[in-house]
Amino acid sequence: MDNIQPVQALTKYKLVFLGEQGVGKTSLITRFMYDLFDQHYQATIGIDFLSKTLQIDDNTVRLQLWDTAGQERFRSLIPSYIRDSNVGIIVYNVSEEKSFAKIDTWIKDVKDQRGEDVIIFLVGNKTDLEDKRKVETSTAEKKAAEHGVHFIETSAKSGYNVNTLFQRIARAITVVN
Ligand code: GTP
Ligand code: MG
Secondary structure (H helix, E strand, C coil), X not given: CCCCCCCCCCEEEEEXXXXXXXXXXXXXXHHHHHCCCCCCCCCCCCEEEEEXXXXXXXXXXXXXXXXXXXXXXXXXXXXXXXXXXXXXEEEEECCCHHHHHCHHHHHHHHHHHHCCCCEEEEEEECCCCHHHCCCCHHHHHHHXXXXXXXXXXXXXXXXXXXXXHHHHHHHHHHHHC
C-alpha cells in the first residue's frame, strides 16, 4: 500500500491524423508510441485508436490518437472523427507531390467541421528521402502560413522531429485551453 498515488484528473485531447494513403500517419504514431519503425506497408483499415499520456511543462495531458485510413473507400468515416477532435494533424509525403496537392482539401475539411480557430498541424513526413524530395520546405511553410496552421517536417523512419511534433501539439493545446 506504499505506492498509492494521488488521484489526478487528466485532461484529454483528441487528435485526428489525416492525409493521403501511405504518407506515414500510422508510422508517425508507431514511432511516437513505441519508438519503432516498420518498413512494410500495412494500410490502415477504417480507423485505429491509441492513447498516451504526455508530460508537458507542469501538466500531464492524455492524448487520444485517431489514425484514419488514407484509402478513398474509408473517407465517409472521417468527418465524424474530425468533428469530435481538438487537433487535426494533416500529413503529406515530402517525396510525393500529389500528397501535398491534397493539403488544401484536408485543411478545408477540418475547418468546415471545426471552424477557423481549430488547431491544425501540417506535417511533411519522410524527410529521410532527401534525394527524392519533391516538396520544398519553403513551399510548405508558405502554404502553412497562408492557412494559419502549424508546420513541421518529420521522418518516422529516422525519428527526426517526431517527439517534437507531439510536444508542440501538446503545448498548442494547453495554451489554448
Ligand atoms: P494509410 O493507412 O493507408 O492511410 O497509410 P499511412 O499514412 O498510415 O502510411 P504508413 O504509416 O502505413 O506508411 C506507408 C509506407 O511508408 C510504409 O511502407 C512505411 O514504412 C513508409 N514510411 C512511413 N514513414 C516513413 C518515413 O518517414 N520515411 C520513409 N522512408 N518511409 C516511411
Ligand atoms: Mg495508416
